Structures are given as structure tokens and as C-alpha cells.
Amino acid sequence: MHPVAESLEKRFSEIFLGSRESLGDLSVYIRSENALEVFRALHDEPEYAYDYIVDVTSVDYPMDPERFEVIYILYSISRRHRVMVKIRVTEDAPVVDSVVGIWKGAEFMEREVYDMMGIQFRGHPDLRRILMPDDYEEGFPLRKDFPLVGKGWRDNFSFVPRFQESRPEIEGKNGDSNSFLPS
């Protein structure tokens, strides 16, 4: 077992679930409750010193009872070591604690995870959609049950015709506002 995982297991026996090393990457699995304690220690303690947040991401496993996996990729610049901390959450309560208070860079990353996968981050200062439009209605595009072509939201957009085309819809709806179009 990797020394980092070993000491985490000793300190946080309640939260720590297990660890895995593959392809040179260390993955640490923890519970979502009180996960913030672990993150705080990983950032603050010189023993870990994971001061750099690489990414926050998520994976959807629809067949699993704990459907979503949130992955925090952390790096220690002084120790030159990377760790992936993984938390599983269920579909009914896809909530984890936000780490923005520890790594400010997590703000955009967590917003993206929320936008794409619909996972809520408790304590996030500004949890809005970031890449998709604010009024996006189709849900969360990176979930596995979301079709690649979308759910038809775009088909409802009002149609703006080219100059030569007939434009019955526009005329009916907007009247004079389209007077810049040639008649």
C-alpha cells in the first residue's frame, strides 16, 4: 500500500474506504460524509502537501447503486506526487461537499461537473451552469442516459430564415421588428 494511503487509513479510518495503485496512479476511495476533513488534511499537512488542484471530474455508472463517481485529481508540487481521490454518490442524493474553500481553482471545475453530470456541491459559492446555456432544459449531457444527439430542445428554437426564403413564422411573431429584411 502506498504510504500516503496508509497514513490516510490510519488517520481517517471512518472515512477511508480503500486505495488502489495502477499504471503508477494512486487512487484513494473515501466516503462522501466528512470528506472535507480529508481534503483539508491533504492540502494543509506537510506530510501530504497536495497544494495544486489538477482537476475535478465525474463518471456515471448507471448500473451501480452508487451511480456517480466524483474524482478529485490533486498534485503536490513540492513532493511531485499525484493522487486521485474518489467519492461515490447515489442518484437520489448526488451531493458532495465543495472544496472551493481549500482550492479556489475548484470553483470552475465543480461548476462544470454540476453542469455536465448534475452533481451538487454543498457550500459552493456560485453553483450555476458554466458551459451549457443558463436556460438549458434537457438535463445533464454527460450522463449515460443522455443521447448523443440531444433530447430535441434545439428543435423548438424559432426558425430564422435566410433573406430569400419565405418567413411566415417570423412575420407572424415579431411583425415590424424584422423590417430590416428585404420584402
Add this chain to the structure above:
Amino acid sequence: MDTEKTTGVKEDIRQKEIVLGSLRQAVLQNLDSSIQTDQFLLNMGPQHPSTHGVLRVLLDLDGERIKRSVPDLGYLHRGTEKIAEYRTYNQIIPLTDRLDYVSAMANNYAFVRTVEKLLQLKVPERAEFVRTIVAEVQRIVNHLFWLGTQALDIGAMSVFFYTFREREELLDIFEILCGARLTTNYYRVGGVESDIPQHVVDRLYRFIDAFDGNIREYNTLLETNRIWLARTKNIAVITAEDAINFGLSGPTLRGSGVPYDLRKFEPYGAYDQVEFDVPVGQNGDIYDRYWIRIEEMRQSAKIVRQCLDKLPSGPIMTDDHKVSFPEKGNVMHNMETLIHHFLLVVHGFNVPPGDTYCGTETPKGELGFYIVSDGTGKPYRMKIRAPSFVNMGAFDFMAKGYMIADIITIFGTYDIVMGECDR
């Protein structure tokens, strides 16, 4: 691990922290004490020549000073991560071209490295050298583009013409290598698509010989230019501690004095066989990041020269035919080879189940791919860690207290490309 070295770095950072912290304080105090003029919201973008793409920022202003800025991203979102789940690994390489479209080679490299890590595939030595050469040439191309446009944003138009002169030469070389100038699709899992011919090697040598003089030429245009200095010095200052906390990478992070460079920290390709320095800044301002990029171009030229000197002979593609295509001549005459070729095109190669993260030092910073494989020919999940996106997260923090006009230079200093930011 060299602990003495790292503690030295830490001490160094702490020293700079004090200086930079007070500088930032002064800017923020200035904001508090400035004459209270009309406050208003200004919408900038999404169509604005200086936002380097389609980016919208809402600015909360006190007179001309920025109190708060809210970036609105996503105008160039194309769902690359979703599309990738429906494509074979080879089909994803051209998708990565369109992330950071001014340095497509670097994106290809980052992606194929991640897949190779999952496959635990060894790449032939010549291929490693060719990849390193091309990646460094791409870095020069990117930084030339950055220098030209940053100067153009500030108002110095002539630099643009000088840098694009050299950029053209390098893009011509790309065109010889892979037939495309921007969306290159050159790297392959297990090697590269075509070998680097001798006349290109000669051409690269000629380019590097002249390049030092060219850089001096750009510097004469900017170094003592008072407008350039006034617009870049002490603007968008960020301390090392904040920069690390925000997860910045690339020249944006190194400008604050953090020597975080994956080419040194986790050497890949041929970087452990060449000598080069990682330039770091002192003041964490736009001027330092400019200086770093200039110096990085010199270092890249140095790397390219060393690689060309050492360029070994041999294959440019792995002989593991699970991932590499069979020779075209055999495909035409041999039934089994044709079936093999057909399978690779239609089904792709299977990648063993597992997940991994692999970061690559691209010209913009750390471009990372996190790929989850379920054992099939398509990734189960692919996450792109885009440096432009993460750097944008610090935008509000870095722009606070500066003037509207500085917004343009701050976009420029990130070297932001929206294709990568929105993916």
C-alpha cells in the same frame, strides 16, 4: 527526491510572496480609495476582437476600475467529451486538434500519451524524438502567435508581421509532415503518422540558426517600448501561493516563480535526454509572462536542435499490430491483413479496463486527459483538463482593481483559446 532543492524553491517562493502580496494590496487599496464615480455593468463580448474567440465577460465597474468580472463561457462548447464516448480512439485524435486550434500537435500528443499509458505501450525511440521535435516546434508556433496577437491587442501592430513570418515557415513544415497547417492529426497511438524527411531536418536546422536573431528582432520592438512596458508591468499580478491554489499552469503559473513544468517534473518523450531550462518569473505580472514565453521559445529551439542532433534511425510506429495499422502494400494483397485493417478502422483497438490521468505540458499549460476505459474500443469517459479553462477560473481574481483596458491584456496573458476552454 531532492528535498534540499524543493525547500530552496519553497523559500524562494515565500520571499517573492511578500513582495507580490504588497503589490497586490496596493492595487486593491487603490480600488477602495478611488473617487466614487458612477457604477455600472458593462457587457463585453461574446463577439469582440480581443477575446480570442467567443467569450463574454460581465464587468462590474467603478468608473474605469474593475470591481468584479464574471466570465460567461460556453459559446464554443461542442461536447467533445460526449462525442468521444461514441468514437474509437483513433477517431478522437482529430477531435483533439480542434481543442486548442493554434497548437493542435500538442493536443494530439497529450491524448495519445494517455491512451499509450492505458495500453502500457512502448513507443519506438525515433518516434519519441520526432514527437518531441514536433511538440517543441508547436510550442514555438504557439508562442509566436501569442506574441503577435498580444502586441496587436495592445496596439503594436508591427510585431504581428514579424512573428507571423516565422510562423509561416514552421506551418509549412507541418504541411510537409502531415498535409495540414493547423488541424494536424499527426500523432498516432504508438508513434506518428509519417516520418520526418531529411530536407525537413535541414530546413529546421536553418530555421533554428536564424531564430535567435529573430527573437532579438522582436525584442527590439518591445523591450524598450514604453507603451508595451506601461501596459504589461505590474498588471494582473498574482502571487505564487494564489497561482498554485487556483491551479494555474504553464507560463501563467511560472510567471509567479513556480518552476512547475511537466517536462521536468514527469519527463516524457525525449525530454530526459536533452538539456533545457525552465524559465520562471519574479513579479507574477504580464511582463514576466511575456519574458517567460520569449525564453521558452529559445529553450524550445535548443531542444529541437539537440533532438535533431541525436535523432536515431528506426521505425516511427510501434510494431504492436494490435494498435498500429498494417502496411498498405500487404493490405492490398493479403486477405488476413485486409481483415485486420478493416477491424482497426471499424472497431478500433481494445484498451484494457481501468482509468488514468496523464498530463502533458502544452504551450498553454497542463493539458490533461482523464480516460476511463471499459475494455472496448471506445473510451467509457474522457475528461479533458484544459489549461485555458482552469486559468479562466482565476480571471475575476486577477482582473480585480485594474482598468477596463487591462482586460484585453489579461486575456492575452493567459494565451486563452476558447476552443480549448469550452471544449
